[in-house]
Amino acid sequence: MKNIIVQKFGGTSVGSVERILAVANIIKAAFKNEFPIVVVSAMGKETDRLVVLAKGISVNPEKRELDALLSTGEKVSASLLAMQLNEMGIKAKSFSAAQISMKTTSQYSKAKILDINYQIILDSIESGFVPVITGFQGVTDSGDVTTLGRGGSDTTAVAVSAAIEASRCDIYTDVDGIYTTDPNLVKNAKKLETITMEEMLELSGQGANVLQIRAVEFANKYNVPLRVLSSFRSGSGTHILKEESSMEDAVITGIAYQKDQTKITLHGVVDTPGIASGILSPISDEDIEVDVIVQNVSVSGKTDFTFTVATEDSSAAEAALNNNMQGITYDEIIVDENIVKVSLVGVGMRSHAGIASKAFNALADAGINIQMISTSEIKITLVINQDNLEDAVKVLHDAFELEK
């Protein structure tokens, strides 16, 4: 019996009839040594096309119907890909989420996977048919169609891998792996052969937009070995492994950055117990995600409280503060959209002291001012002026010799 692997192909990978042929050839090659289960996204701009139709009907389309509509995109690509495989002499069957009872919660547009009837997938494999499964979607207990949110096909692939105990989950995309930092920013950025899941989690959260963060969490929880690789160029990609796997003990694995962030400061807050929750509750009530949070030491009974939000949420956050904050006295609110977050990530940080100071020194030498600092066990996040982004990433990449 061949090893079972899961192969997931994103929207650009199956964007046309020609691309579907290319993907079928990748599956055919894998089929020689392993038994692939395939998960597909909708073709290229198909989801956008469907959203435009829905927006032609309503600015706020009924959620159940929007999910039913969007779910057709992957059904189209799954049946076309299964058709192509059959055409090439490889027996294949498309399966919608409903057909494999991919059960989810009933939160339309951001449903969470609960359970999969993997017996149907196993039956397909046993009768020699490559299953081609629609990503991004599920069904509720009452049979309503749901979607997992943009990028949810990664989560589908990992969930299928976990249910079937696949030996590997290959995520095919338009980049050929995970880099030490953005190759567009730093010329000598290096492709990583391996990265730990924890590092990948921190990188996903910080905008290394290769894999959906939920998929990585899922893979981490269920011990699914992941690999990210290109469907456009051949190559071995980047393996995303549990830390237990033998890994070179790099101190810093990569540098991520995130633009379109806004820093909001409440200046001169009267320091009383509970000011953090008093300030942040009105914001979380609006479902706005708050990231780096810093509270300065109190001087003569007053303090500054600063945090970052996505720039698209900054007006709503400011309104929430002005209208709904209870029992907080302050001098003024200062909003700064001209910032960027840069993060150093690496499991090696745990066992190496002095990483933070090395980073601070490198930036200081380059004359780059650090506005905020936030650290976790395997990550250091710095908020700087966005004009310094390129210099900062280069300086840090050099300081930690990531090109080696």
Next chain:
Amino acid sequence: MKNIIVQKFGGTSVGSVERILAVANIIKAAFKNEFPIVVVSAMGKETDRLVVLAKGISVNPEKRELDALLSTGEKVSASLLAMQLNEMGIKAKSFSAAQISMKTTSQYSKAKILDINYQIILDSIESGFVPVITGFQGVTDSGDVTTLGRGGSDTTAVAVSAAIEASRCDIYTDVDGIYTTDPNLVKNAKKLETITMEEMLELSGQGANVLQIRAVEFANKYNVPLRVLSSFRSGSGTHILKEESSMEDAVITGIAYQKDQTKITLHGVVDTPGIASGILSPISDEDIEVDVIVQNVSVSGKTDFTFTVATEDSSAAEAALNNNMQGITYDEIIVDENIVKVSLVGVGMRSHAGIASKAFNALADAGINIQMISTSEIKITLVINQDNLEDAVKVLHDAFELEK
């Protein structure tokens, strides 16, 4: 409790976001007095778009996958229409064939409906949601998606009407009813207020392409009152009733015609028992439908055997005769593509003698030669040279005073 009706909207009726709004207004108007169950086809050219994608992959796409692909078309229109109804304040839910367990046989691309789980539809109605059901498709017992063939949405609508015992099934299309004959051919063709199902069956079979014949048969079998009307113009359409309903006893109800027919004659066939089956079996083995069949009286042990097939099947029919006919001796095969079938239809024929001779006289007076004649209880079909089509239909329309 309001009466439950079924409203079916075809592809041109829901061809754009604007058309979907127009259709939603028709449903909203009906909703005041009746409770509508809606059945929809795919938007305009959507099915054609999907076929082009499939043909880009294979000249003969795998059938299971082709049906899975095509079935997405109605899912898109059903969810958009349900979205539009919700937007207008009418609670609505789209249902795919799978969601209402519309069980069919497993003949892909021409599946037949076996059973419907109408409880799901009733539950939707009881909770006040207008069900918007995908036409044209079903699922097999093992959950594979099937399609009913082009025009199959009419059959879906009638099947739902029968299962739910709806008080009426309204088929919305781009014509405003059934006419005595093609209004493009005869200026004073008259829209019929009523027509019997049997007449409709004969008209559908003869190319009055308003309703799919299988849908009419289904309606006939399960006593579903049908109505054909326009989604583009207001009007009461044509009611298609069981004969028991009080009907004006018109002798002839309408005249249908069918182009693209070919007449095949085996000349000088040696007359022995079983020649009809000997000639026609090789043709039916190729799944070619044979229509008007005439065998002349035998002269000195030889006869002529003539029948019609659709022109697209004529080469295959000729090949089947040449290659697979057993024990038939004949002089030659004559193929004539320059013909047309014209049919007079009416339940009144049963009780009125002399209809055939009146028709023959009218054509003779106009100098139109009749090549073949076939009669059934409520229909007379004539094969004539296609150059005579327009004259023949006008002459017959006048002779039976159908404009009145």
